[in-house]
Amino acid sequence: EWTKVEKVGIPVNVLFIAGILFFGDSLNIWNLEVNKMFPTSEKVLIHITSLPGDIDKYMGEDHYKKIKGRKLIPLSINKLDSVRKNIESILLGEFIDTALEMEIKNSSEDVTFLNKYSVLSFDDLSFSNVSINYKRFKCNRLHYINVYQYEKELDSSRPKYYFSEMRWNKLPSSGWNGSFAQSDFTNIEDQIFGFMREMYSGSGQVGTVLSIEDEIVYIKLNNLKIKENMNLAGESLYDFSKDGRKDRIDDLTNGITYLSNYSDTTSQLQIKLYNDEILSIQNGTGFNWFFDKEGNKNMRKFTTGFIYKLKVVDLHSDSIAVTKITELSYPYVKIRAGDQIRVE
Numbered sequence: 001e002w003t004k005v006e007k008v009g010i011p012v013n014v015l016f017i018a019g020i021l022f023f024g025d026s027l028n029i030w031n032l033e034v035n036k037m038f039p040t041s042e043k044v045l046i047h048i049t050s051l052p053g054d055i056d057k058y059m060g061e062d063h064y065k066k067i068k069g070r071k072l073i074p075l076s077i078n079k080l081d082s083v084r085k086n087i088e089s090i091l092l093g094e095f096i097d098t099a100l101e102m103e104i105k106n107s108s109e110d111v112t113f114l115n116k117y118s119v120l121s122f123d124d125l126s127f128s129n130v131s132i133n134y135k136r137f138k139c140n141r142l143h144y145i146n147v148y149q150y151e152k153e154l155d156s157s158r159p160k161y162y163f164s165e166m167r168w169n170k171l172p173s174s175g176w177n178g179s180f181a182q183s184d185f186t187n188i189e190d191q192i193f194g195f196m197r198e199m200y201s202g203s204g205q206v207g208t209v210l211s212i213e214d215e216i217v218y219i220k221l222n223n224l225k226i227k228e229n230m231n232l233a234g235e236s237l238y239d240f241s242k243d244g245r246k247d248r249i250d251d252l253t254n255g256i257t258y259l260s261n262y263s264d265t266t267s268q269l270q271i272k273l274y275n276d277e278i279l280s281i282q283n284g285t286g287f288n289w290f291f292d293k294e295g296n297k298n299m300r301k302f303t304t305g306f307i308y309k310l311k312v313v314d315l316h317s318d319s320i321a322v323t324k325i326t327e328l329s330y331p332y333v334k335i336r337a338g339d340q341i342r343v344e
Helices: 004-023 029-037 052-057 061-067 078-095 108-116 122-135 188-200 242-258 265-283
Strands: 041-048 073-074 100-103 141-150 161-168 176-183 206-215 216-221 232-236 301-303 307-315 321-326 338-341
Touching: 004 216, 041 078, 041 108, 041 122, 052 073, 052 141, 061 122, 061 161, 061 176, 061 265, 078 100, 078 188, 122 141, 161 188, 206 321, 232 321, 242 265, 307 338
Parallel strands: 041 100, 041 141, 176 301
Antiparallel strands: 073 141, 141 161, 161 176, 206 216, 206 338, 216 321, 232 307, 232 338, 307 321
16 A cells, blocks of 8 residues: 555656656756757858869869879769768768767758858968858858869769868868868768768867877877777877977978989979978968968968878876877978877
C-alpha cells in the first residue's frame, strides 16, 4: 500500500514532469540546454563558383607550379548547382551538433551577389568586397572557392579539376586570412569536403609552437586529447602586428637562395614571385600596406601554405607535447614560436 507521502508525492512529480514537457518550448528550456553546449556559434559562409573572368589570372606565373600552362575552362551552371547542393548536404551532416553553422548560398540572387563581390585575391578590391559581403550575410568566416576543369580532360571519363580558395577567418576584421589551392583531382565534392573537414574538424588547431631545439619542437597544447605517436602539421604564421614582416622577408630570402640551385621553370618563376613579394612588403604595397587612410596600422595575420610535419614523441604534465620534425615541405622556412599546429 502507498503511504500518505507516496500518495501525494508521486502525483505531484508526475504533474511537474508533465508541466516541463508541456511548457518546455515556451520557457525556452531546451534552447538553454543547447546554448550551454554551444554558448557561441560561428556562421561559416562558403561560396563555390567558377568565374570565367579569372581564368587568365590562374594561368599566369603565380599559379604555374600547379597548372603548368594548361588551359582551364569554367564549370557549367548546372554542374555548379549540383556541386553546391551536394557539398551543403555533406557539411550539414558532418557538423550537426557543433557550434559551426555551415551555409552555402544557392539562390540565383545570392550567387550573383557573391560572384559580383568576389574575394579571390589579396588585393584592395578583395579587401573592400570582404566588408560588402559581411554587411549582407553577417558571417563570422568566409570562404571563396573557384573551381575549374582542365580543357584537355573535357572528353575524359574522369576529368581533372583545379580549385583556388581564399578565406577570411575573423570577420568583420579582414586581418586574418589565408589561401589554398589544389590541382589534378577527379571528384570536386570529395576534395572540397575533405578540405573543409580538415579545417573545421573537431580537433582543429590543437596548439602553438612554444620553442624549438634542433629537430625537436615543443608544442603548447590546447587540446589534451593529443597522444604519443600522433602526426601533427605545423604552419608558419606571419603577424604584421609583431615581427611578421621581417619573418616573411627572411623566409622568402632563404627561399630565393635555396631555389637558385635549380634551373627548372617552376623554381625560376617562384624566385620571381618571392622577389616581387619582398618588394611589396618593403614598400607597403597591395595587401602589405603599412597604414590605412585613417592611420590604422596593418595588423594582418596570415599563413601561406608553408607546412611542416611533426610526430609526438612525448607528453609533459604541463600540456606540453614534445614532437620531432618528420618532414619539411619547404626546407628554407624557419619554424618559429607562435606557429599554428593541427592534426595532420
